[in-house]
Amino acid sequence: MPKKLRKMLGAADSPYIVSLMRLIETQSKPTIAKWCMDYCEAHVLPIFEKHCPVYERPRHAIEAARDWFDGIKKLPEVKSISLNECHAAARELDDNPAAQAAARA
Numbered sequence: 001m002p003k004k005l006r007k008m009l010g011a012a013d014s015p016y017i018v019s020l021m022r023l024i025e026t027q028s029k030p031t032i033a034k035w036c037m038d039y040c041e042a043h044v045l046p047i048f049e050k051h052c053p054v055y056e057r058p059r060h061a062i063e064a065a066r067d068w069f070d071g072i073k074k075l076p077e078v079k080s081i082s083l084n085e086c087h088a089a090a091r092e093l094d095d096n097p098a099a100q101a102a103a104r105a
Contacts, residue, residue: 051099
């Protein structure tokens with residue numbers, strides 16, 4: 001079965017994507033993970049919370065990821081939180097594509 005292609009804004013060979021990939025290749029996994037958590041918290045979470053201020057599931061998932069990074073939680077628990085909470089929130093938001101995309105991110 002062929003692998004399903006994911007949607008992407010822009011082209012994979014765009015100069016900004018190529019330069020970002022080169023930068024990523026020079027970084028450690030912990031550095032990339034921390035950047036991802038910080039970026040989501042600063043830029044993606046506010047989009048979600050603007051549309052769904054009472055839903056705390058994506059924020060809870062970021063907190064769980066930070067707990068894993070700090071050695072407080074185990075990865076299977078964090079994966080469960082992420083899949084069960086963020087994806088559940090996204091499934092409930094078919095009428096709100098911005099919030100849905102933010103929950104999936």
